[in-house]
Amino acid sequence: MKNVLVINYSQTGQLADITAQVVAPLRAAGHQVHLETLVPETPFPWPWPIVDFVDAFPECVQLDPPPIKPMAIPANVDFDLVILTYQVWYLSPALPMTAFLQSAEGKRLIAGKPVVTLVACRNMWLSAQATMKRLIAEAGGQLRDHLAFTDQGHALATFITTPRWVLTGKRNRWLGLPPAGVAPEEIRAASRFGRALADALDHNAERSGQPMLTGLRACTVNPRLALSERAAHRAFKVWSRLIRAFGKRGQWRRRPILLVFALYLITLVLTVVPLSLLLQWLLSPLLAPRLARLRAELEQPSGSQDFKLNNYAQ
Ligand SMILES: Cc1cc2nc3c(=O)[nH]c(=O)nc-3n(C[C@H](O)[C@H](O)[C@H](O)COP(=O)(O)O)c2cc1C
Numbered sequence: 498m499k500n501v502l503v504i505n506y507s508q509t510g511q512l513a514d515i516t517a518q519v520v521a522p523l524r525a526a527g528h529q530v531h532l533e534t535l536v537p538e539t540p541f542p543w544p545w546p547i548v549d550f551v552d553a554f555p556e557c558v559q560l561d562p563p564p565i566k567p568m569a570i571p572a573n574v575d576f577d578l579v580i581l582t583y584q585v586w587y588l589s590p591a592l593p594m595t596a597f598l599q600s601a602e603g604k605r606l607i608a609g610k611p612v613v614t615l616v617a618c619r620n621m622w623l624s625a626q627a628t629m630k631r632l633i634a635e636a637g638g639q640l641r642d643h644l645a646f647t648d649q650g651h652a653l654a655t656f657i658t659t660p661r662w663v664l665t666g667k668r669n670r671w672l673g674l675p676p677a678g679v680a681p682e683e684i685r686a687a688s689r690f691g692r693a694l695a696d697a698l699d700h701n702a703e704r705s706g707q708p709m710l711t712g713l714r715a716c717t718v719n720p721r722l723a724l725s726e727r728a729a730h731r732a733f734k735v736w737s738r739l740i741r742a743f744g745k746r747g748q749w750r751r752r753p754i755l756l757v758f759a760l761y762l763i764t765l766v767l768t769v770v771p772l773s774l775l776l777q778w779l780l781s782p783l784l785a786p787r788l789a790r791l792r793a794e795l796e797q798p799s800g801s802q803d804f805k806l807n808n809y810a811q
Pocket of ligand 1: 506507509511512513545553585589618620621622659
């Protein structure tokens with residue numbers, strides 16, 4: 498029997514549902530799982546009023562979270578494995594996860610431990626995961642596996658369906674576009690990771706230093722999106738610093754510059770993103786070898802291969 502710590506936070510319950518699929522087989526196999534749900538001292542709204550939504554941007558990117566409530570994690574348990582589940586806010590880990598990773602208790606819990614990260618978001622998680630990797634390493638943890646769940650629609654469709662979901666709470670099929678969020682069958686199929694992890698723990702594989710969840714299609718990277726994401730993240734860093742120079746979260750002083758940023762964001766989505774996708778498509782024969790290398794590198798450590806899928810499918 499092993500002790501597993503799972504850190505979770507979810508506004509709609511989507512990430513909580515995926516987490517529950519991973520946790521259930523671990524518990525069924527007899528492992529002790531402590532599931533800790535992070536609670537911000539001031540709750541974030543759902544759905545998000547547009548002003549609050551844009552106003553959260555600078556602190557997300559600058560990793561400056563508001564405080565979370567004290568956690569109820571037993572201090573006397575030496576965890577064998579830590580699973581960090583998070584969603585992406587503005588190409589960064591959502592603020593509650595950032596708060597956990599920066600807290601003294603979070604750092605203590607991760608120090609020296611094997612860590613599995615699990616993300617569920619629209620489709621751009623690479624920059625957020627790079628931040629997670631850095632914060633986990635700084636706390637002395639060892640990132641062993643990464644699982645990525647993304648929204649079911651095409652990248653262009655989710656530019657509409659995800660913001661509609663976040664800003665209105667509506668996620669149904671609309672104007673011929675698929676529902677927002679991760680597909681229900683993907684959520685159910687997340688239990689394969691719980692079964693594989695239970696097996697790994699039974700064989701002490703968490704101590705091996707190797708990934709435990711390869712061959713299960715853990716994370717698939719679209720390298721074309723990766724290039725756009727890198728450019729956007731660089732721009733986000735500049736904008737977030739600029740907006741913070743005007744004032745703190747919630748202050749009226751920074752509203753005008755937030756409006757300029759919002760207009761910039763909309764223009765970016767309507768012009769630069771489709772243009773860069775078109776350009777990459779036209780150049781794809783030339784870019785192919787570079788993109789293939791980039792994809793293999795970014796899918797580390799768990800990868801997109803599926804050679805073990807049959808062993809752990811329901
Ligand atoms: C403030 C905010 C910013 C977001 N930014 C991104 C983003 O940059 N990339 C992305 O893929 N998803 C983004 N999302 C979508 C979330 O990652 C997630 O899919 C959604 O909020 C549902 O998660 P939950 O219900 O489990 O909390 C954002 C959501 C919010 C609320």
